[in-house]
Amino acid sequence: MLTASTVIAMSQKQFENFTASSLYCEKCKAATPVRERLLLVLPDKEIFDYLCTECGSSVGQREVTAGDKLTAQAMSARRAPAQLLH
Numbered sequence: 001m002l003t004a005s006t007v008i009a010m011s012q013k014q015f016e017n018f019t020a021s022s023l024y025c026e027k028c029k030a031a032t033p034v035r036e037r038l039l040l041v042l043p044d045k046e047i048f049d050y051l052c053t054e055c056g057s058s059v060g061q062r063e064v065t066a067g068d069k070l071t072a073q074a075m076s077a078r079r080a081p082a083q084l085l086h
């Protein structure tokens with residue numbers, strides 16, 4: 001028999017995969033649930049796109065670098081490449 005605590009533990013486990021469950025959408029003018037979509041995979045980082053589940057527009061992006069994977073909510077510090085790789 002499933003107890004209530006078992007169900008809670010299961011849902012908490014699922015939530016570990018979601019770093020952002022809702023973001024502010026300018027079109028909806030409200031915080032809406034978002035869908036995370038892998039936008040781009042680069043050799044040193046991955047870029048995720050957050051889509052509003054209400055209207056489908058992009059409400060944010062997240063860059064995950066190898067070093068940033070520990071800090072899931074890293075600020076979107078955009079560092080321009082200082083030098084080109086040859």
Ligand SMILES: [Zn+2]
Nearest residue numbers: 025028052055
């Ligand atoms: Zn929206």
